[in-house]
Amino acid sequence: MALERTFSIIKPDATARNLTGAVNAVIEKAGLRIVAQKRIQMTRAQAEEFYGVHRERPFFGELVDFMISAPVVVQVLEGENGIARYREVMGATNPENAAEGTIRKLYAKSVGENSVHGSDAPDTAKIEIAQFFAGNEIVG
Numbered sequence: 001m002a003l004e005r006t007f008s009i010i011k012p013d014a015t016a017r018n019l020t021g022a023v024n025a026v027i028e029k030a031g032l033r034i035v036a037q038k039r040i041q042m043t044r045a046q047a048e049e050f051y052g053v054h055r056e057r058p059f060f061g062e063l064v065d066f067m068i069s070a071p072v073v074v075q076v077l078e079g080e081n082g083i084a085r086y087r088e089v090m091g092a093t094n095p096e097n098a099a100e101g102t103i104r105k106l107y108a109k110s111v112g113e114n115s116v117h118g119s120d121a122p123d124t125a126k127i128e129i130a131q132f133f134a135g136n137e138i139v140g
């Protein structure tokens with residue numbers, strides 16, 4: 001299979017605890033390559049757009065507040081079967097259900113403050129990457 005790109009966010013709970021390097025170590029050990037990365041302070045508008053699919057969910061307000069509560073690190077990851085592979089490495093949304101060795105099992109605080117985001121499909125990966133990166137910022 002060809003290399004596939006996915007979009008990742010190291011969320012505020014992780015950056016606040018200085019876990020950027022620790023999360024990146026798990027990502028790289030899993031065979032994914034970080035082909036773009038930057039630390040940003042998300043605006044409310046960016047967070048609302050990013051999580052727009054969850055707008056009607058009861059946790060939406062809390063989720064947006066959380067995503068702008070501290071800087072995040074946005075990334076593009078590349079690897080064989082990259083989208084599914086990164087979902088595997090992240091672990092279940094709720095860290096209580098996450099498998100041993102996954103990022104969320106190791107570092108997430110709760111179902112809301114769960115340390116990382118990863119795209120769930122090729123179409124969303126493309127849209128999410130384009131929201132935060134210009135083509136010439138990604139170097140494979």
Ligand code: RTP
Pocket residue numbers: 054059063092093111112113114116117118119120
């Ligand atoms: P993500 O989109 O961030 O990669 O996470 P996911 O696919 O595993 O989970 P999703 O269902 O898309 O939910 C998006 C994010 O919303 C927060 N959340 N809070 N309080 C709650 O019950 C709740 N449920 C979800 C989490 O930050 C989750 O990652």
Ligand code: MG
Pocket residue numbers: 120
């Ligand atoms: Mg999701």
